[in-house]
Amino acid sequence: MSKYTREFLSTMTVDQYAMGACDRDNYCYRIEVEQAEMGNIRGTMAGVRRYGVWYNKKSNDYECTKKYGNDPQEAFFVVKTEILNLLDSGETDKYVAIQKNRLAPLFKYKLLAMYYPHKFLTIYSKDHLSYFCYKAGIPAVDGDDELVMQRKLLQWKETQAEAREMSLIKFSRYLYKQFDHPPKRVWASKTRPKLKELKDDLQDFDAKHPKKTLTEVERVQRSEKVAAYVKERAAGICELCGKLTPFYNKSGEPYLECHHIVWIARDGADEINNAVALCPNCHRKMHILDESSDVEILK
Numbered sequence: 287m288s289k290y291t292r293e294f295l296s297t298m299t300v301d302q303y304a305m306g307a308c309d310r311d312n313y314c315y316r317i318e319v320e321q322a323e324m325g326n327i328r329g330t331m332a333g334v335r336r337y338g339v340w341y342n343k344k345s346n347d348y349e350c351t352k353k354y355g356n357d358p359q360e361a362f363f364v365v366k367t368e369i370l371n372l373l374d375s376g377e378t379d380k381y382v383a384i385q386k387n388r389l390a391p392l393f394k395y396k397l398l399a400m401y402y403p404h405k406f407l408t409i410y411s412k413d414h415l416s417y418f419c420y421k422a423g424i425p426a427v428d429g430d431d432e433l434v435m436q437r438k439l440l441q442w443k444e445t446q447a448e449a450r451e452m453s454l455i456k457f458s459r460y461l462y463k464q465f466d467h468p469p470k471r472v473w474a475s476k477t478r479p480k481l482k483e484l485k486d487d488l489q490d491f492d493a494k495h496p497k498k499t500l501t502e503v504e505r506v507q508r509s510e511k512v513a514a515y516v517k518e519r520a521a522g523i524c525e526l527c528g529k530l531t532p533f534y535n536k537s538g539e540p541y542l543e544c545h546h547i548v549w550i551a552r553d554g555a556d557e558i559n560n561a562v563a564l565c566p567n568c569h570r571k572m573h574i575l576d577e578s579s580d581v582e583i584l585k
Contacts, residue, residue, distance in 0.1 A: 290316070292373055300362045304348060305334050306341030314340070317396060324400050325408035325458070327392045336390035338365035353388070365389070369397065376402045381530045382523055385433055395432055399454075407436050408458040415439070417468030418461045425538025434522055434540075437530050484515045488558070512561050513544035520563035526580060527568050543569045547584045 290313060298313065305314035314337045318328055327336075334340035338354045339362045341347075350361035368389050375383040376398045387394055395410040409415055415435035419426045424438050439461070443449050449457055488511045495508070522531045522540030531540035542563040548554030562584050564572065572580060 292370065295366065295369060295373075298366060300339060300348060300358065303337075303362065303366070304339050304341050305337060306343060317393070317400070321396075321400060324403075324455070325396055325410055327396055327410060336393045338362070338389075372397060373401055376405065379405075380528060381433060382528055385431060391432055395436075403453070403455055405454070407439065407454055409436070409461065414468055418465055421465040425534070425536065427538045429521065430538075434530070438534060438538075441533065481515070481518050484511070484518055485558075487511060488515060509544075509556055512556055512558055515558050516544055516561045517542050517563045519558075524565035524568050525562040526564050526572070526584060529565060532565055532567070541566070545569050545572055545584075547581060 295313075301312070303313045305312060305318070310319075314334070322328065335351050339348055339350045339358050342349050348358035348362075350358045352361075354364040355361035368387055372384065372387045372389060372394060374380075375387065384394075384398070389397070391412070392410045395406065396408075398406040399408045399410070407415075409418070410432065412432050412435070415432055416426060416430070419430075419435055419438055422439070422442050424442050426435065426438070430438070440454075443452070443457055449460055452460060488508075491508060491511055517540075520540075520542055522542070523529065524531070524542065531542055533541050535541050543566060545562050545564045546554045546556070547560050547562060550556060554560050
């Protein structure tokens with residue numbers, strides 16, 4: 287894989303990329319087959335479709351997944367752009383961009399582990415990650431994606447004396463050795479209110495308590511509902527620095543703090559469009575420095 291640098295990928299052709307041709311010297315074959323020790327992603331239902339573009343030996347032509355484009359060349363351009371964006375995001379810890387990246391999850395997280403093995407686990411299945419969190423006693427909630435569960439397992443790793451100094455590749459193997467492979471079932475996680483439910487709850491509260499008659503207690507209750515909404519909206523990512531939450535509470539919820547962009551003390555509205563979810567560090571920064579450039583980002 288040493289030849290597949292970012293510079294190479296930027297000029298890579300569809301012939302050098304796509305799986306399915308007789309020539310096995312292509313990017314997808316090397317990722318899936320030759321790098322199986324970095325996590326097996328073979329045998330899943332998506333097959334070659336996860337790569338967006340592939341060579342069909344029966345038709346002797348390239349085919350593509352329609353979500354990337356109407357023809358193989360268009361789709362390949364989109365896929366290659368997503369790969370390059372993913373590698374940039376992984377290098378700079380842009381977690382929101384990683385989560386929004388359009389590549390198939392198994393493919394996406396294997397690429398991250400291969401290029402940044404000191405940051406990402408070689409476990410890509412959501413079911414496997416959920417199972418290991420369950421076996422390790424790590425609280426999980428609905429909405430945890432692969433990136434969040436990897437993060438939780440890495441934080442758990444730091445609490446385990448025998449695993450703390452392991453490389454992430456070795457730690458991934460340790461999890462399978464310690465807990466075995468998960469049985470073929472879906473691991474249910476504890477539910478949390480969804481964004482729409484929280485918004486409906488806030489609207490119901492306002493209907494019962496018109497603003498002109500709000501008491502101090504009711505104002506506190508409303509602020510709690512606004513805070514719950516913006517934290518759910520942020521999905522565990524600070525809305526200023528863009529980093530994943532620094533830790534999770536004992537219920538498995540990402541710890542973020544609600545901040546009013548225009549402070550309540552400055553007559554700011556206690557509304558969801560004037561509130562954001564910040565990590566503790568950024569929240570303290572806003573109250574100490576209150577820099578106008580940060581305020582503009584939050585707006």
